[in-house]
Amino acid sequence: MLKGVDYEDVERTLCVPGGYFQRNRSGAPIHLTRPHLTPLAKYWMAFSHANIQPCSHVSNITVHNTILLYCILRGLNINIGQVIADEIHRCVCGATSKAPLGHPSLITYLCEAADIDVSRPPLERPRQELGVAYFTHDCAVDEPGYPKPPPQQPRAQRRALPPTQEPVHEAAPFHMRDMYYSLLDARMAAVYKGEQALLRTLTSTFPERQFMSQDEFAAFVAWPVDLAQEGDRAEASAMDEDAEDEDSNEE
Numbered sequence: 001m002l003k004g005v006d007y008e009d010v011e012r013t014l015c016v017p018g019g020y021f022q023r024n025r026s027g028a029p030i031h032l033t034r035p036h037l038t039p040l041a042k043y044w045m046a047f048s049h050a051n052i053q054p055c056s057h058v059s060n061i062t063v064h065n066t067i068l069l070y071c072i073l074r075g076l077n078i079n080i081g082q083v084i085a086d087e088i089h090r091c092v093c094g095a096t097s098k099a100p101l102g103h104p105s106l107i108t109y110l111c112e113a114a115d116i117d118v119s120r121p122p123l124e125r126p127r128q129e130l131g132v133a134y135f136t137h138d139c140a141v142d143e144p145g146y147p148k149p150p151p152q153q154p155r156a157q158r159r160a161l162p163p164t165q166e167p168v169h170e171a172a173p174f175h176m177r178d179m180y181y182s183l184l185d186a187r188m189a190a191v192y193k194g195e196q197a198l199l200r201t202l203t204s205t206f207p208e209r210q211f212m213s214q215d216e217f218a219a220f221v222a223w224p225v226d227l228a229q230e231g232d233r234a235e236a237s238a239m240d241e242d243a244e245d246e247d248s249n250e251e
Contacts, residue, residue: 010070014041021063031060044069052080053087195221 007029011020019036021029037045045065049055053065061069071078088107112118196217203211212220 005067010066013070013073014038014066022060029063031062032066033060034058037061041069041073044072052083054091192221 007021011032014032015036016038019032022031022033023029034042034045045058045061048065048068049058053068055065068078068083070076084106108118196214199211199214199217202209
């Protein structure tokens with residue numbers, strides 16, 4: 001049991017209402033099972049197991065790994081490089097021959113950098129792709145084959161009741177996909193603005209050359225317009241035309 005960790009706050013951050021740590025007889029937390037986790041915690045659990053803290057056992061998450069998820073969801077600073085280095089060290093010192101190798105690509109790169117022969121084919125099989133289908137099917141609140149968490153029995157060793165838990169807003173299944181598309185739109189907008197700035201620079205630097213104007217560039221490389229905004233503009237234009245017609249009739 002790690003010192004200085006508020007495990008009740010970890011439960012409130014990672015678990016659905018009614019979710020809690022599985023504990024031993026002395027009351028020390030052992031792990032959190034998947035049905036007790038929120039969808040967002042399941043997203044990060046899958047990402048962590050695939051990229052940061054490799055683990056083939058995904059039906060629950062250990063106390064050690066819950067601390068990383070807690071720091072991520074709370075927005076705390078994390079030295080990911082040190083976390084990965086510690087995981088590789090644990091794999092070298094404590095893993096059995098049957099345990100799957102964690103961070104195979106990174107270890108292969110480090111071996112290649114140390115002039116170690118890595119020409120043999122990799123022995124690790126690729127894991128399941130973390131796509132929309134995975135997050136939708138395997139990270140929902142009610143997963144197939146996983147019952148809802150039973151009500152927690154009160155623990156006598158608790159000295160005070162936990163504070164009132166705020167309502168948990170479940171993450172939409174396609175939240176991560178929406179974030180990806182928003183980031184992609186922002187990057188494309190930045191590229192478009194950069195091209196406009198480059199055209200202005202070339203035009204001012206080489207005035208004797210014939211470059212297309214900004215209006216020609218906007219017409220040639222048309223930037224997609226939001227349909228809702230376009231509809232508002234069309235409606236406003238129609239209202240202006242109606243107002244002009246009324247003024248002309250009055251005259």
